[in-house]
Amino acid sequence: MRVQADRDVCISAGNCVMTAGAVFDQDDDGIVVVLVDDIPDEELDRVREAVKLCPSSALRLVD
Structure with a gap:
């Protein structure tokens, strides 16, 4: 599993x-x-939590 980050959407x-x-x-x-x-x-559970907590929805999990 991988995580993608949309850096244009990230609000830091x-x-x-x-x-x-x-x-x-x-x-x-x-x-x-x-x-x-x-x-x-x-780290997978922590990454899932990070995706969930991202206020700008800049993160997503992909297979």
């Missing part, structure tokens, strides 16, 4: 980084950066 809230810091980071402008191509199994 940082919920993703606080929820799944091993998968997400923010650039110098605070915009989301996905750190991994494939989500490790041990």
Whole structure:
């Protein structure tokens, strides 16, 4: 499973980084950066939570 981030929609809230810091980071402008191509199994629940918590709906899971 992978996660996609729409950097044009991101509002720099940082919920993703606080929820799944091993998968997400923010650039110098605070915009989301996905750190991994494939989500490790041990991070999947956190990534699902980050997708759910994203206030701008900039994140989505894909197979």
